[in-house]
Amino acid sequence: MSSIPPPETFKIKVPQVACDGSGAVSPELGHPRVYLRVDPAVGFVECGYCDRRFILEGGPADTPS
Template identity: 50%
Template sequence: MTLHAPETKIVDKMRIACDGGEGALGHPRVWLQIPETQGWVECPYCDCKYIHSDFEGKV
């Protein structure tokens, strides 16, 4: 079995929504807050990592 690395997305806002992006096969929509000192957050359902554009290349 092959495991795929979690997806990483660069975003422009500190508060973002994640629903898994797979329509009916996704997960419930959750709102995530990116800590201003950390610059990134991971979705607790799909492990997608959201990085704020100000921190791109730094994390």
Template identity: 50%
Template sequence: MSQQPETVETESRRVMCDGANDIRARNGVRPAALGHPRVWLEIDEKGYVECGYCDRRFVLVGHEAHDVTGASPDAPPGMTA
């Protein structure tokens, strides 16, 4: 079974992704070689944005796309991400 990309809830429309957010920092510095180039993404009217490098999905809290049950905003009713 394949693992789904990570979903991150955020209250900001502008988010940063470097692919290494889940890597433990050593002395406050994450090793860049274990992620991808840092990119800034903007959440639009859909209420979410996906990183083009790692497919991590950032979902705006309070938007209709935000579903605490884990359902994908693009999935038909009854289907989860």
């Protein structure tokens, strides 16, 4: 069984990121801002609100597209 891919994937250079669900939508339609930290052993973190995936460049989850 394969997993469902995340709605959006972003590559980041630092292990911490803030997500508010905005971007393609206006901030009013997003969600509360949350601060996320990538676990170096995993190499990515997903937002609990919008399921965006943030991949740490050079980490174990950073694979060529």
